[in-house]
Amino acid sequence: MFNRDNWKEIFETIQKNKLRTFLSGFTVALGILIFVVLYGFGNGLINTFDEFFKDDATNTFFLFPGRTSIPYKGYKSNRRIEFDNSDLADLEKNFAMFIEYVSPRVDRGGLVKYKNESNNYTTRGVSESYQFAEKTIIMKGRYLNREDIANKTKYAVIGRLVEKDLFSQEESIGKYIDIAGSAFKVIGVFQDDAGDNEERRIYIPYTTRQLIEKNTDKINQIVIGFKPEIGYSGAMAFQRSLDKFMRSKKFISPEDQNGLFIRNVADQLKQNQQFAGILQLIVSIVAFGTIIAGIIGISNIMVFVVKERTKELGIRKALGATPKSVISTILLESVFITTISGFVGMLLGVALLSSLGEKLADYFITNPFINTGTAIFATVTLIIFGAIAGYIPARRAARIKPIVALRDE
Numbered sequence: 001m002f003n004r005d006n007w008k009e010i011f012e013t014i015q016k017n018k019l020r021t022f023l024s025g026f027t028v029a030l031g032i033l034i035f036v037v038l039y040g041f042g043n044g045l046i047n048t049f050d051e052f053f054k055d056d057a058t059n060t061f062f063l064f065p066g067r068t069s070i071p072y073k074g075y076k077s078n079r080r081i082e083f084d085n086s087d088l089a090d091l092e093k094n095f096a097m098f099i100e101y102v103s104p105r106v107d108r109g110g111l112v113k114y115k116n117e118s119n120n121y122t123t124r125g126v127s128e129s130y131q132f133a134e135k136t137i138i139m140k141g142r143y144l145n146r147e148d149i150a151n152k153t154k155y156a157v158i159g160r161l162v163e164k165d166l167f168s169q170e171e172s173i174g175k176y177i178d179i180a181g182s183a184f185k186v187i188g189v190f191q192d193d194a195g196d197n198e199e200r201r202i203y204i205p206y207t208t209r210q211l212i213e214k215n216t217d218k219i220n221q222i223v224i225g226f227k228p229e230i231g232y233s234g235a236m237a238f239q240r241s242l243d244k245f246m247r248s249k250k251f252i253s254p255e256d257q258n259g260l261f262i263r264n265v266a267d268q269l270k271q272n273q274q275f276a277g278i279l280q281l282i283v284s285i286v287a288f289g290t291i292i293a294g295i296i297g298i299s300n301i302m303v304f305v306v307k308e309r310t311k312e313l314g315i316r317k318a319l320g321a322t323p324k325s326v327i328s329t330i331l332l333e334s335v336f337i338t339t340i341s342g343f344v345g346m347l348l349g350v351a352l353l354s355s356l357g358e359k360l361a362d363y364f365i366t367n368p369f370i371n372t373g374t375a376i377f378a379t380v381t382l383i384i385f386g387a388i389a390g391y392i393p394a395r396r397a398a399r400i401k402p403i404v405a406l407r408d409e
Contacts, residue, residue: 010333017305024301024337028382029345031294035378036349036370038287042280044360044368059100060133061239062263063222063246072253081250081259085210085217091224094245098238100227101129104219106209110180112202114166121162123179123202125209125219133223134192136203141173141188144205152207156184159199160191179204182212235266291382299389302334306393314400323398327391334390335383342379342386350375 014021065081088102106125111118128144130136136143139160148155156177163172163186176183184204192198210216226238243262246252252259316326353368360368 007332010329010336013333014337020301020305021337024298025341025344027297027301028294028338028341028386029348031290031297032342032345032379032382033349033352034290035287036346036375037352037368038283038290039280039374039378040349040353040368040370041360041365042283043370044356044365045279045283046277047366047368048361058265059226059228059235060265061224061226061242062265063224063242064261064263065221065250066258066261068252068256068259070253070256070259072256073251075251079259081252083219083222085219087219087222087246087249090249091222091242091245095238095242098226098230098234100225101132102225103127103130103133103223104206105130105221105223106206106219107221108180108209111178112162112166112180113178114175117166117168119162119165121159121200121202123156123204123209125206126203127206129225130203130223132225134198136190136192139189139191141186143188143190144203149205149207152211153205154182154184154208155187155205157188157190157203158186159201160189161196161199162202163189165200180212232266232270235264239264239267291378294382295385295389298334298338298386299392302330302390303393305333306330306397326398327394330394330397331387331390334394335387338383338386338390342382346375346379 063083065083068075068077068079068081071077083104085104088104091102092099103126108123108125109120110123112121112123124130126144127149128146131138131143136157138157141157143157144155147153156179158166158172158177166172166177167175172186172189175186177186178184179202190199190203206219210218224242226235230238239262243260244254246260247254247256250260350370353370356365356368358366360366
């Protein structure tokens, strides 16, 4: 197989049949290129779903009150459900074994001013544990703590872009900003991987927000962080228990779909990952289809090559060439072309994926990539089948009697 004369003959054959060699190589390279790109797009799709959930902790529930649509236990329909501080205490008391933290959320929009600068921002009243739910990253200063909540302090943690808008190059820590007519001291600046909208928010103690609003105890939403060790099945069981408990406390019918909403981030993440996995499977099937098309293409070309060289092979056999030498000559040519073309296609595909980065983010494909092992496996698979594609017609040619081959037109 490594005979010098064989290799010399192969290169001479390639030189004489440039178009045929190009078509063979192009078919293989294109098949691998398409496979690598499509498989990489599938991974890019999964990256997009992971990126979407990266900003928030995945072991969280978001509870939203709604309006009832069904009368229940003497209460009329279209009743507005409200959460209050007692719900926080009841949840911590009844679900202590599941809960890692509970935080209320009270959102308000309004004008925020500092000296001559002003803008409208969302002010979010939260507890100290809300930092874990949002994965808030403190750049300067600190986040809210328990003492701030208990003492109802007028402290504010502002987003990076809020600082940029209001303070420009000036240091913000320790300065006072006007939030809807109340002065708040800036104690921290945060950044958030979710982007500009998140970084144009301001966090204050929820107790302070309630105090400003005539000392109410109402809250808009409840965020619950459950213990990760309970796992996905435990989280689903916890969600059912939580739903049942809150419906019982707020007198909401179990059949009422509008009275209470629970957003389970863990469940959403799993569903989206499963959806992305199915899409990647479909893409992978299509990608493997291109490899099969490449195998068929090179098989057809090799059949033509053997047919074209029938007389030549007959002369070889008449001069004493063994069937084994006939097969090895054709097979080696097939494997050589397939190997070179396959790895060229693989490298081009990997290079193309690397150059894309986030350019296809608008099409929900983020940083597409393919594992080196997967790319090499696909290439080697094509080489093996390329060898088989060359072996079958070569074996058939080796069986032809010299006199029959010489008569071939």
